[in-house]
Amino acid sequence: MEKIMEIFNTIGIDFDTFWKAALILLLGTFLVSIFGRFVFGKRSSLNVAVSSAFAILFIYAGVVVLGTCGGDFAKFVTPLPFVDISGDKLLLFSFKGAHYTAICTEVLSMLILAFLVNLADRWLPRGKNIFIWLLFRIVTVVLAYIAHFLVVGILAQYVPEGIATYAPVVLVAVVLLLLLTGALKIFVGAALTTVNPIIGALYTFFFANVIGKMITRAVLTTAILAGLIYALGAIGVAGISIAVAALPAYIPILIILVVLWFIVCRFL
Numbered sequence: 001m002e003k004i005m006e007i008f009n010t011i012g013i014d015f016d017t018f019w020k021a022a023l024i025l026l027l028g029t030f031l032v033s034i035f036g037r038f039v040f041g042k043r044s045s046l047n048v049a050v051s052s053a054f055a056i057l058f059i060y061a062g063v064v065v066l067g068t069c070g071g072d073f074a075k076f077v078t079p080l081p082f083v084d085i086s087g088d089k090l091l092l093f094s095f096k097g098a099h100y101t102a103i104c105t106e107v108l109s110m111l112i113l114a115f116l117v118n119l120a121d122r123w124l125p126r127g128k129n130i131f132i133w134l135l136f137r138i139v140t141v142v143l144a145y146i147a148h149f150l151v152v153g154i155l156a157q158y159v160p161e162g163i164a165t166y167a168p169v170v171l172v173a174v175v176l177l178l179l180l181t182g183a184l185k186i187f188v189g190a191a192l193t194t195v196n197p198i199i200g201a202l203y204t205f206f207f208a209n210v211i212g213k214m215i216t217r218a219v220l221t222t223a224i225l226a227g228l229i230y231a232l233g234a235i236g237v238a239g240i241s242i243a244v245a246a247l248p249a250y251i252p253i254l255i256i257l258v259v260l261w262f263i264v265c266r267f268l
Helices: 002-010 015-040 045-069 071-076 100-123 130-158 161-188 190-195 197-207 210-234 247-267
Strands: 083-086 089-092 239-241
Touching: 015 045, 015 210, 015 247, 045 083, 045 100, 045 130, 045 210, 045 247, 089 210, 100 130, 100 161, 100 210, 130 247, 161 197, 161 210, 197 210
Parallel strands: none
Antiparallel strands: 083 089, 089 239
């Protein structure tokens, strides 16, 4: 164990912090999946949202690899929500003390990315074995990354700066308000929709309509990943080393993530 800790310290990674972060990531996603399976059933929106969260984590991993390649590959490193690359560090967004406009901007970016992941994942088959499944999940990650790269580029080029500052606040507030209003039917029952048909229409859109379901799952995925980032910040993880020498240390975590992702997709 001391030898392993020495290796981590040599490449600039605090061993205790690394495993605390790994446990939060692995146990958190797995427990949420188990909860979704037994409370809402197999392939519930919650478990699909967890699956999308796994895909987004691998998008982060792919962007880190592109960044370390340098040269022509560096121009494809698009800004991703809740993280920023500075030198050989992947800096995590800090909710503490952040302005509400900054928080909503990150949340909206994650909503877009999660929606694109859900869209790509819906079009691609599950695969009958782990190898075919993995192949299509890689395609999901690549397609969602390319789509997000294009969307971010278009928004940055054509949305005026003044609108770009406050539009995320308005859009996030509207989506959450409509979603929560539609969800009232789940808790209050059909009687409420008789009094206010709009609630029934919103419920049908977010929980029965295909596009609405993907928006709902995107919101859940965003909540899961935002909670993960917040939890990492709470234990003092402000950034992760992405120096070339440090990358091999993350391989065991990535392998475990793939296995958990497969379990969530196929059995939960």
